[in-house]
Amino acid sequence: MIPRTSPICQSDDKPLAQSSRPETHWQTAIANAIREPVALLKYLNLPESLLDGAIAANHSFALRAPLGYCQRIEKGNPDDPLLRQILPVNEELQTSEDFVFDPVADLAAMQVPGLLHKYSGRVLLITTPACGVHCRYCFRRHYPYQEKRSEQNWQEAIDYIRDNSEIHEVILSGGDPLSLTEARLKNLSDKLMDIPHVVTLRIHTRQPIVLPERINNEFLSWLDSLPWKVVMVLHCNHANEIDSSVAMALNKLQHHQVTLLNQSVLLAGVNDNAEALINLSHKLFKHHVLPYYLHMLDKVQGARHFYVDRNKAIHLLNEVRQNLPGYLVPKLVQENAGEKSKTAIT
Numbered sequence: 380m381i382p383r384t385s386p387i388c389q390s391d392d393k394p395l396a397q398s399s400r401p402e403t404h405w406q407t408a409i410a411n412a413i414r415e416p417v418a419l420l421k422y423l424n425l426p427e428s429l430l431d432g433a434i435a436a437n438h439s440f441a442l443r444a445p446l447g448y449c450q451r452i453e454k455g456n457p458d459d460p461l462l463r464q465i466l467p468v469n470e471e472l473q474t475s476e477d478f479v480f481d482p483v484a485d486l487a488a489m490q491v492p493g494l495l496h497k498y499s500g501r502v503l504l505i506t507t508p509a510c511g512v513h514c515r516y517c518f519r520r521h522y523p524y525q526e527k528r529s530e531q532n533w534q535e536a537i538d539y540i541r542d543n544s545e546i547h548e549v550i551l552s553g554g555d556p557l558s559l560t561e562a563r564l565k566n567l568s569d570k571l572m573d574i575p576h577v578v579t580l581r582i583h584t585r586q587p588i589v590l591p592e593r594i595n596n597e598f599l600s601w602l603d604s605l606p607w608k609v610v611m612v613l614h615c616n617h618a619n620e621i622d623s624s625v626a627m628a629l630n631k632l633q634h635h636q637v638t639l640l641n642q643s644v645l646l647a648g649v650n651d652n653a654e655a656l657i658n659l660s661h662k663l664f665k666h667h668v669l670p671y672y673l674h675m676l677d678k679v680q681g682a683r684h685f686y687v688d689r690n691k692a693i694h695l696l697n698e699v700r701q702n703l704p705g706y707l708v709p710k711l712v713q714e715n716a717g718e719k720s721k722t723a724i725t
């Protein structure tokens with residue numbers, strides 16, 4: 380296999396210092412995240428037989444899991460649906476021709492550094508490479524994040540948006556945009572604020588799910604300061620990911636007038652059964668979130684063991700549809716390089 384280095388650098392998430400100031404809680408939580416396979420196995424009472432694979436796969440894409448997330452994992456259960464999303468395993472080292480480095484051709488769609496304009500009316504900004512958690516199936520696991528994106532590069536992205544009046548929605552993505560401090564978020568939103576054709580700000584984030592302490596007062600104040608309609612697309616794959624701390628964060632977001640949607644990835648051994656998908660939709664709705672997309676796995680190298688094939692996916696969605704009101708059924712979609720929107724499967 381081709382040697383890889385972890386795409387995730389850590390520029391934005393270094394804690395200032397161990398501090399009890401509330402605004403740095405989340406940074407401390409990132410700093411204290413489990414990063415050593417041996418520590419994760421020990422914390423969860425998992426068999427040592429998993430260690431060699433975990434260490435091998437960890438070299439190409441490093442383990443990172445906040446303690447709060449690990450607490451939601453059943454101890455002693457190697458098949459736990461949350462564990463599967465974070466534990467590096469041997470299967471990641473298998474290569475196959477149809478699982479590639481850049482499956483959605485993001486690099487080809489990059490107009491200026493950090494800006495993807497694939498679809499009409501909206502652009503996606505890669506704001507930071509950092510994430511609160513490292514998901515083993517991530518399609519950006521090989522992304523060349525090490526390219527430094529300076530403030531000056533943001534300026535290029537801002538200029539691009541200003542010059543294209545058909546862009547009405549700016550999507551903050553990453554990595555995870557909520558890895559940025561409020562100071563940096565404000566810096567970005569200030570730059571966008573004088574562009575009259577931007578009316579919606581969308582934030583794609585997994586942070587409220589994996590690091591709910593991120594939804595603190597400073598963040599909520601930043602939200603309140605924005606002149607746009609704000610949509611947050613969360614990334615939650617399993618009902619067990621929503622515990623009381625996540626519920627509290629979602630509740631706060633709802634009270635600050637954020638439209639809450641969720642996207643999941645259909646993942647073998649995590650949520651590839653109708654019961655898991657139905658439970659997820661119910662739990663999301665209980666906490667003010669509507670399901671938006673259920674993504675077919677992007678065929679990224681190292682993620683083959685998560686793949687659910689198209690026939691099974693369609694069959695699953697039919698079963699889900701028979702058991703839920705229409706508004707709780709996510710759209711099953713696939714991202715195909717070069718197409719003008721995500722492709723609906725069913």
Ligand SMILES: *Cc1c(COP(=O)(O)O)cnc(C)c1O
Nearest residue numbers: 495496497498501502503550721
């Ligand atoms: C998914 C995606 C979007 C958003 O698409 P919607 O269908 O509006 O959710 C925008 N830009 C890029 C590059 C994307 O991958």
Ligand code: SF4
Nearest residue numbers: 510513514517554585
């Ligand atoms: S949070 Fe999103 S971008 Fe980050 S590793 Fe997980 S799937 Fe990838």
